[in-house]
Amino acid sequence: MKSPLRTSCCLALTALLLSSCAVLSVRPPVPADWTPRGSVPVMVAMAPGGGSDRSARVIAQTLNEQELGFDANVENKEGGSGAVGWATFLSEEGNGNTLLVAETALNTLPLVYEDVPFTYESFTPLVMFAQDSRMVVARKDAPYDTCPELVDEAGRNRVIAGSSGKTGADALVTAELEKAGGRFDIVPYGSTGEVLTGLLGGQIDVAPASAANAKPYLESGDFKALCSLSEERYDDPVLGRVPTAIEQGMNATVIMWRGVFAAGGVADVQRRYWIDKIEQGMRSQTYRDYIKADMLIPANLSGEKFAAYLDDYDAQMREIFR
Amino acid sequence: MIENLTIGFEAALSAENVLWCFVGVLLGTIIGILPGLGSATGVAILIPVTLTFSPLTALIMLAGIYHGAQFGATITAILIATPGEASSVISTLDGYQMARKGRAGPALAISALGAFVSAMVSLVALMAVAPFFANLALDFGPPEMLAIMILGLCTIVVFSGRNLPLGMAMGLVGVLIACIGVDVGSGTARYTFGSVELFGGVPFVEVMIGLFAIGELLNQLHIGMAAPIKARFRDLLLTKQDLKRAAAPTARGTVVGFLLGCLPGAGTTLASFMAYGAEKTFSRNRKKLGTGAIEGVVAPDAATNAASNANFIPTLALGIPGGATTAVLLGAFLVYGIQPGPLLFENQPELVWGLLVSFFIGNVILLVLNLPLAPVFAQLLRIRYAFMYPLIIVTSLLGAYSVKNSMFSVWVVIVFGLVGYAMKRLNFPMAPLVLGLVIGPLFEKALVQTSVLAGDDGLGVLATPTTLIILALAAALVTSPLWRGRLRRTKTAPDQDQDQGKTKAHAEKGSHE
Amino acid sequence: MSTHPAPTAAPRRPVVIAYGVVTALGVAFCAGSFAYDWSNEDGTIGSAVLPRVAGFLLLLVGLWLVRQELRGGSVREGDGLVVEDEGHSPEEARRIRRKLITVVATMVVTALVIPILGLLLSLTLMTLFLTAVVEKQSLVRSLVVSAVTFAVAYLIFVALLRIPLPLGLLDPAVWSVL
Known part of the structure; x- marks a missing residue:
C-alpha cells in the first residue's frame, strides 16, 4: 500500500489540474428561449x-x-x-x-x-x-427646529453628529449639511442602533435616521425631526408633518x-x-x-x-x- | 407587573405556541451545535419559515431558537472543544477539560442548569426593572465604554497564567489581528493587501473554530489519539457537591452578564470572558480554573444567558438592538408589521409580555430537554477517535463555510488550526489572544469616539464618576498579582491553597523556587 | 515579575523561535501602520494609532520574552514547551509526525477540491480517506460513517436550513447552459 503522504500529494496534483480545467472551460451561447432553472x-x-x-x-x-x-x-x-x-x-x-x-x-x-x-x-x-431618503433628527430639547437653524448653529458653536458608516447614507447626509455651511464633529458608530442610542443618551446632538427608524421616536416625542432630505414630504400622518430641506430653503437632498x-x-x-x-x-x-x-x-x-x-x-x- | 404577566401567559400559553416554542428550541439546539452557525444566523435563516404564523407565535418560535442555539453552542464546546458560537469559546477552557476527565455529563448538566437559573433571574430582573436599566445604559457613552474596554483588556492579567509577559504578548497579537480590515473610526482599509475578503477583517468565529477545534484535534493526534471516554453512569450525573460549588459562580456570572448585557454593543462574548475573569479573581477554587473546574463552566454560561436576556432591555425599552441576535429579532418585528420603539410596551403589551413569558417557557423546555439529554450527549465521546476526528473536521469546515457562504472561511479555519496547534504545543495561553481579538475593535471604536467627543477637553471627558470607578477597578486588577504575591509570601500556607493542595502541588513545583 | 530569579535551564529552540515570530509580528504591524494616518483631519485618533502602539508594545514584550528564554529558559507554568518525552519512541514520534502532515495535507486538498466536487461530496470523500486509508479502519465501517455523515449534513444544511452549499461541477446550473 502506498503511504498516505504520497496519496495525498497525488490528490493535490489532480485537484490542481482539475481546477485549471474548470477555469479553461468556455460557456456556450445562450439559446433564445432561455429560462433560469x-x-x-x-x-x-x-x-x-x-x-x-x-x-x-x-x-x-x-x-x-x-x-x-x-x-x-x-x-x-x-x-x-x-x-x-x-x-x-x-x-x-x-x-x-x-x-x-x-x-x-x-x-x-x-x-x-x-x-x-x-x-x-x-x-x-x-x-x-x-x-x-434620510431625516435629520435631534433630541426634543435641542435649540434648533429646522435644518437651516442647525446649519447656522453648527457654523457658530460645536455640534456633534453621529454617523453609522463611511460609505453609507449617513455620510451623504453630513456631506450635504457641511456643504450648506455647517461644521460638525462626527462620532463614528457601528450601526444605526448605536447612533440612536448615542442621541437618546445625549452623547451626540444630531443624527441622520431613516424614516422607518425615526418614526417611533417622533411618535414618542423623544426626538424631533429637523427636516427630511427627500424630494417630497412623506405620505404618512406622522412623517408627513416634517418639511423637506428644500421647503426650508436649503438645496439639499439625499436619495x-x-x-x-x-x-x-x-x-x-x-x-x-x-x-x-x-x-x-x-x-x-x-x-x-x-x-x-x-x-x-x-x-x-x-x-x-x-x-x-x-x-x-x-x-x-x-x-x-x- | 402581575397583571402584565397574566396578559403574557394568556397570550403565550396556548398549545400551539408551546409546541412551536418546543420546535424552536430543538431547531435552535441543532443550529447551535453546528460550529459557526450561531443564534443570529439561525434566527435569520428561519424567519421566512415563520412568516405564515401569527406574529406572536412566530416570535415565540424565534425566541426558542435563540435560547436553544445558545445552549447548543455549549454542547460541542464542552464535548470536542469546538465552540458553536463566539460566546461559548470560554466554555472550552474548563468544560472540555471536564469532558476529558470523564465528567462531560455533569459539565453539560451544570451548564444547562446554570444557564436556566441565570435566565430565570435575569428575566425577572428584565421585566421588573427594564426601563430603569435602559436609562442607566443610556448614560454609558463612549468614555464609559472606553473604561469598560480598558477593564476588559486588564483581565488579560488574570488569563495569563504565570507568565504575564507571554499573556500580554498573546493579547497584543489578538488586538493586532483584529486591526486587519476596515476600521470603525476612519473607515480606512488596514492590512488588507488588496484582498477584498480581508475588508471585513479576519473573521472571529472562523478563527475560533480553527484555534480551538482543529488546533485541539491536531494536538490530540500528536499526543497519540485520545482514548474514547467510557464514563460510568454514576459519573454522568451531578453530585450534591457540584451543585454547591456551582451556586456562587452562577450568581456572580448572572450579575456580570446582566450588567454588561444592558449596554448596547458590549455583547455576550465579552460578558462570558468577564465572568470567567471574575471567577479567576474571586472564586475560592480559582487555582483549579483551566483544569476542569465546574466554576469555569457554569459562570460564563450563566453570564452568556443573563447577557443575552439583558440584551432585550434596550430592544424592548428603547427599540434599539442590544446585540446581533436581538438586531435580527427586531428585523423580524418589522416583517410582522410591528414597529419596535420606545412605545412598543404601550402599543403592543400582549406581544411584548407574551414574548417575555415565552422566554420563560423556552427556558423550561430547554432544561427539560437537556438535563436528561446531557448524559446521552456525553456518550458521543465513546466514539473511537479514528472516526471522531474526521467528523470534527467535517463539522468545522461545513460550519465555517456556512457562516458567510465563503471558501475564505474554510481557509481561515485551516490556517488558524495550525496556529492553534503550535500554540498548544508551546503551551501558549489561548484566552488572552481571544480576549484581544474580541476587545481590540471595541476598544478602538470607543477610543476614537471618545477622542471626537473630547474635542479640546483632552482627557477631561474621562473624569466622570462612572469611568473613574471602572478605571480604579482596572487598576486593582492589574496590580492584583503584586498584592496577591505579597499575601502569599506573608502567609506561609494560605487557606485557599490547602483544600486543593494535592492536585495543584505537582503543577506548581516548577514555579515555587 | 522580574524579581523572580529565573530557574536555570538551557534555552529551548522552538520557544525562542516562537517568541521571535511574535516579536516579528509586532515589528510588521508597527511598520505597516506608517501607511495610515496617525490623526484624522479633525485631530481625532487615526487608524494608525492602535496598530502602531500595540505593535510597538508587542515588539518590546517579545524582546523581553526572548531575553528571558535566552537567560536560561523559564520553566514556569504557562510558557513551558510541552516536552517531547511523552513516552513516544523515535519510531512512534516519526509516525505521529507523518500522520499530522497527512491530516493537514488532506484538509488542504479537501479545501482545494471543494470548488470542483462541491462541499458535501469533498467532505464525505475526506472522511472516507481519513478513516479507511489514514486510520486503516475496516472499509465497511468507514463507508457507513461517511455515508451517515453525508446524509446528516445534507438533511441539516440543505433540507432544513437551505444553506446554498457549493456543488462544484455537479451544479445543475453549470450543465443547464449547455
Whole structure:
C-alpha cells in the first residue's frame, strides 16, 4: 500500500489540474428561449436582518410567488460594508442564473476604497425597485427646529453628529449639511442602533435616521425631526408633518437607491427575462406591503434607464467623495 | 407587573405556541451545535419559515431558537472543544477539560442548569426593572465604554497564567489581528493587501473554530489519539457537591452578564470572558480554573444567558438592538408589521409580555430537554477517535463555510488550526489572544469616539464618576498579582491553597523556587 | 515579575523561535501602520494609532520574552514547551509526525477540491480517506460513517436550513447552459 503522504500529494496534483480545467472551460451561447432553472441565488452583500437583506428576501419572494419553475434563494455574503459580497459576485461573470440585490453603497464604496476590484459598472443593472431618503433628527430639547437653524448653529458653536458608516447614507447626509455651511464633529458608530442610542443618551446632538427608524421616536416625542432630505414630504400622518430641506430653503437632498443586478456580461435574452419578471413581481401585494412597512419611496426604472440613472448618481457621488 | 404577566401567559400559553416554542428550541439546539452557525444566523435563516404564523407565535418560535442555539453552542464546546458560537469559546477552557476527565455529563448538566437559573433571574430582573436599566445604559457613552474596554483588556492579567509577559504578548497579537480590515473610526482599509475578503477583517468565529477545534484535534493526534471516554453512569450525573460549588459562580456570572448585557454593543462574548475573569479573581477554587473546574463552566454560561436576556432591555425599552441576535429579532418585528420603539410596551403589551413569558417557557423546555439529554450527549465521546476526528473536521469546515457562504472561511479555519496547534504545543495561553481579538475593535471604536467627543477637553471627558470607578477597578486588577504575591509570601500556607493542595502541588513545583 | 530569579535551564529552540515570530509580528504591524494616518483631519485618533502602539508594545514584550528564554529558559507554568518525552519512541514520534502532515495535507486538498466536487461530496470523500486509508479502519465501517455523515449534513444544511452549499461541477446550473 502506498503511504498516505504520497496519496495525498497525488490528490493535490489532480485537484490542481482539475481546477485549471474548470477555469479553461468556455460557456456556450445562450439559446433564445432561455429560462433560469433549479436554484437561483439572490446575492446580498449585507448581513441577515438588515434593510438590504430584507429587500433581497422580498424580491426573491415576489419571484417565487410567480412559480416560474425555479427557486430564488437569498444568499448573504457580508463583510467590509458590502465589498466582500460584490467582489465575489464578479466571479459570476456571464452567469444568468443568479441575481444581486444592491444599493447606494455600490456607487460610493469604490470611490472611498480605490483598491476594490469592482465598480457599479461591473454588473448588469436590471431594475431599481425602491428609493430611500434620510431625516435629520435631534433630541426634543435641542435649540434648533429646522435644518437651516442647525446649519447656522453648527457654523457658530460645536455640534456633534453621529454617523453609522463611511460609505453609507449617513455620510451623504453630513456631506450635504457641511456643504450648506455647517461644521460638525462626527462620532463614528457601528450601526444605526448605536447612533440612536448615542442621541437618546445625549452623547451626540444630531443624527441622520431613516424614516422607518425615526418614526417611533417622533411618535414618542423623544426626538424631533429637523427636516427630511427627500424630494417630497412623506405620505404618512406622522412623517408627513416634517418639511423637506428644500421647503426650508436649503438645496439639499439625499436619495438612496435599491436595485437588482445580474452578473456582468449576461446575454440580452437573460437580461430581458429578469427585467420582465421582476417588474411583474413589483405588482404583487408582497412588494406593496414592503414599501409601505419600510416607508420607502416606490421607484421603477429598468434596463437602460436604470443604467443612465446610475451614471448620473455616480457623478454626484464623485463630487461628494472627492 | 402581575397583571402584565397574566396578559403574557394568556397570550403565550396556548398549545400551539408551546409546541412551536418546543420546535424552536430543538431547531435552535441543532443550529447551535453546528460550529459557526450561531443564534443570529439561525434566527435569520428561519424567519421566512415563520412568516405564515401569527406574529406572536412566530416570535415565540424565534425566541426558542435563540435560547436553544445558545445552549447548543455549549454542547460541542464542552464535548470536542469546538465552540458553536463566539460566546461559548470560554466554555472550552474548563468544560472540555471536564469532558476529558470523564465528567462531560455533569459539565453539560451544570451548564444547562446554570444557564436556566441565570435566565430565570435575569428575566425577572428584565421585566421588573427594564426601563430603569435602559436609562442607566443610556448614560454609558463612549468614555464609559472606553473604561469598560480598558477593564476588559486588564483581565488579560488574570488569563495569563504565570507568565504575564507571554499573556500580554498573546493579547497584543489578538488586538493586532483584529486591526486587519476596515476600521470603525476612519473607515480606512488596514492590512488588507488588496484582498477584498480581508475588508471585513479576519473573521472571529472562523478563527475560533480553527484555534480551538482543529488546533485541539491536531494536538490530540500528536499526543497519540485520545482514548474514547467510557464514563460510568454514576459519573454522568451531578453530585450534591457540584451543585454547591456551582451556586456562587452562577450568581456572580448572572450579575456580570446582566450588567454588561444592558449596554448596547458590549455583547455576550465579552460578558462570558468577564465572568470567567471574575471567577479567576474571586472564586475560592480559582487555582483549579483551566483544569476542569465546574466554576469555569457554569459562570460564563450563566453570564452568556443573563447577557443575552439583558440584551432585550434596550430592544424592548428603547427599540434599539442590544446585540446581533436581538438586531435580527427586531428585523423580524418589522416583517410582522410591528414597529419596535420606545412605545412598543404601550402599543403592543400582549406581544411584548407574551414574548417575555415565552422566554420563560423556552427556558423550561430547554432544561427539560437537556438535563436528561446531557448524559446521552456525553456518550458521543465513546466514539473511537479514528472516526471522531474526521467528523470534527467535517463539522468545522461545513460550519465555517456556512457562516458567510465563503471558501475564505474554510481557509481561515485551516490556517488558524495550525496556529492553534503550535500554540498548544508551546503551551501558549489561548484566552488572552481571544480576549484581544474580541476587545481590540471595541476598544478602538470607543477610543476614537471618545477622542471626537473630547474635542479640546483632552482627557477631561474621562473624569466622570462612572469611568473613574471602572478605571480604579482596572487598576486593582492589574496590580492584583503584586498584592496577591505579597499575601502569599506573608502567609506561609494560605487557606485557599490547602483544600486543593494535592492536585495543584505537582503543577506548581516548577514555579515555587 | 522580574524579581523572580529565573530557574536555570538551557534555552529551548522552538520557544525562542516562537517568541521571535511574535516579536516579528509586532515589528510588521508597527511598520505597516506608517501607511495610515496617525490623526484624522479633525485631530481625532487615526487608524494608525492602535496598530502602531500595540505593535510597538508587542515588539518590546517579545524582546523581553526572548531575553528571558535566552537567560536560561523559564520553566514556569504557562510558557513551558510541552516536552517531547511523552513516552513516544523515535519510531512512534516519526509516525505521529507523518500522520499530522497527512491530516493537514488532506484538509488542504479537501479545501482545494471543494470548488470542483462541491462541499458535501469533498467532505464525505475526506472522511472516507481519513478513516479507511489514514486510520486503516475496516472499509465497511468507514463507508457507513461517511455515508451517515453525508446524509446528516445534507438533511441539516440543505433540507432544513437551505444553506446554498457549493456543488462544484455537479451544479445543475453549470450543465443547464449547455
